[in-house]
Amino acid sequence: MRDELLLGIDLGTSSIKANAIDRHGRSIGLGVAPTPFAGNTHGVEMTTDALFAAIRAAVTELGVLTSRIAAVGVASMGETGTTIRADGPSDLPLVAWHDERGTEIVDELVGRFGSEAIRRRTGRAPRNVTSIAKLGWLLRNGHTPGGTWTGVAGLTVWKLTGALAQEQSLAATSGAFDPVTGEYDREILAFLGLDSLVWAPARIAGTPLGRISAAGAAWSGLPVGVPVTIAGHDHPVGVIGSGGDRTEAIDSMGTGEPLVVSWDARTAAGSHPGWPGQLGDLTITSWPGTAEHMLLWENLRPGLAMRNLQRALRVSRDDIEFSAIRVDAEPLDLATLVGMQDGAIPPSLLDRPAEEAWAATLEGYAAASADAEGRLRELSGVTGTTLLIGGGLRSRRWVEAKQRHAQHPLAMAAEREAVSRGAGLLAGVAAGWWAPEQYPPADTVPLTSERSS
Known part of the structure; x- marks a missing residue:
């Protein structure tokens, strides 16, 4: 019907x-x-x-x-x-x-x-x-x-x-x-x-x-x-619901920031890929609807760090997001960002103007995720677009930072209810409406990175 x-x-x-x-x-x-x-x-x-x-x-x-x-x-x-x-x-x-x-x-x-x-x-x-x-x-x-x-x-x-x-x-x-x-x-x-x-x-x-x-x-x-x-x-289901596919690297911007790439276990001769311990957890999981696999890297918790910084700066989220647009700032290093996730805000960061501290943090996360994405691409052989998904897309300053540090063409997902939509798409497989990976498309918006402009 x-x-x-x-x-x-x-x-x-x-x-x-x-x-x-x-x-x-x-x-x-x-x-x-x-x-x-x-x-x-x-x-x-x-x-x-x-x-x-x-x-x-x-x-x-x-x-x-x-x-x-x-x-x-x-x-x-x-x-x-x-x-x-x-x-x-x-x-x-x-x-x-x-x-x-x-x-x-x-x-x-x-x-x-x-x-x-x-x-x-x-x-x-x-x-x-x-x-x-x-x-x-x-x-x-x-x-x-x-x-x-x-x-x-x-x-x-x-x-x-x-x-x-x-x-x-x-x-x-x-x-x-x-x-x-x-x-x-x-x-x-x-x-x-x-x-x-x-x-x-x-x-x-x-x-x-x-x-x-x-x-x-x-x-x-x-x-x-x-x-x-x-x-x-x-x-993984959110990747499907946002329109991600196995040619892309998917960057899910939110409280946590997992990065996802497809991975062919058949090329690994039964072994799991190595990953330096200081770079956080790399996990292997399944690509929904298929017998294929994906690599999922989870170490960054930008939402936690930004929440802790916001409280320390005593500013509203909307005000600081607006004032930080196009503010130039050098990115914070990974060790500082991880400490901020646990509430350790460096005093020197609080001595800066609030908009600069905010911009430096977002630049740091953009740089860290771009570095990790490069390593994931080396492990997996994925060469296509970087697809940005998740609630973090509401932050214009964060998207600016992503554009600045991107090593590959960028696109932004328009779907905001990606997980529930992805679950619905896989229900369509169960109902025989379509085959796995032959789903109705999701809207995405191409972005211009500073490296390609």
């Missing part, structure tokens, strides 16, 4: 979005609800029931559009999840990925296997954000995590369909999954006492995992029989 729509659900750290898109990839309606994470004596977490209530609230905001939904795709934050037993989800708390619990679990893993060996086996550095770090902590603190493990996207699919499933890019965030072989590392799981769990099979995004059951329809208001898929981890 020509009036059918796709539903993309984005389970984000701060909000949950339900985006209804049409056959042209255009958003027809958007429902939003806050993600119900809350702090307690242990840390930051939410209950399964609170998550389900928030998802229902976001979907309900679509009103009569829900009756037109032909397929559903669910994207989510990584790491956070729970176990599902024969009688339903366990009572494990859904621990936030950024919660500090699990640090001692990671220390023990490193002591047993070594950091480099873990990176080779899982495609990422050992970190306390991983699912196994949180699960290990829960196991040692009175919880019994029996059943089948899946993330919050898989939990949502179960609620809608009754199916138990996981997707490859989300499985990769567990800390015990090799994205190249597509297998869980049983030795790592056994060391932590987690080998008795069933780990939901990791499928390619866009694979129909089940259809909405009568119970799922009664809960969600969506039609019975609609196919449902897991679209994947929010960063």
Whole structure:
């Protein structure tokens, strides 16, 4: 039917979005609800029931559009999840990925296997954000995590369909999954006492995992029989939703600034690419909808640094953004930027005019990301356009800095709801509307870099 729509659900750290898109990839309606994470004596977490209530609230905001939904795709934050037993989800708390619990679990893993060996086996550095770090902590603190493990996207699919499933890019965030072989590392799981769990099979995004059951329809208001898929981890899905492709380097400007390039595992002879430790974490994950892979570099947290600087300068964000436009400033070095992310603002920076301090920080981040992008291109062989995506595009001064430091042609994505749109596009794969990577195009705007002008 020509009036059918796709539903993309984005389970984000701060909000949950339900985006209804049409056959042209255009958003027809958007429902939003806050993600119900809350702090307690242990840390930051939410209950399964609170998550389900928030998802229902976001979907309900679509009103009569829900009756037109032909397929559903669910994207989510990584790491956070729970176990599902024969009688339903366990009572494990859904621990936030950024919660500090699990640090001692990671220390023990490193002591047993070594950091480099873990990176080779899982495609990422050992970190306390991983699912196994949180699960290990829960196991040692009175919880019994029996059943089948899946993330919050898989939990949502179960609620809608009754199916138990996981997707490859989300499985990769567990800390015990090799994205190249597509297998869980049983030795790592056994060391932590987690080998008795069933780990939901990791499928390619866009694979129909089940259809909405009568119970799922009664809960969600969506039609019975609609196919449902897991679209994947929010960063990779956002690349798809913003119109990124495997010829490009994608720079996601926001609170964090991950850089993404495609990577051909077949050329690596089974090995994972090396990356100097001082440059931060390089991870391997899946390119949504395909059997291909991407490299994801995450070290920069510009939003945190700018928030800390704004507070130290005691200025409004709008005022400082306007006054810093076209202000010349030498870029800050990477060590200073990383310190600012943790709240260490150099006194010498505060001695400068506020607009100069702001401009120097943005210039520093633009220079640091351009350097990292160059290294990623060397590892991957990607030679195409640099596509800028994310909320940071609202900062004209930041875009100016990007233009100044760009080594390749630049383009700017126009799509602002990239993750939920990407989830909807992968729902279209599950519905048979189009093949993977044959999605309706997203609007992008070419930018002129200073090096090419």
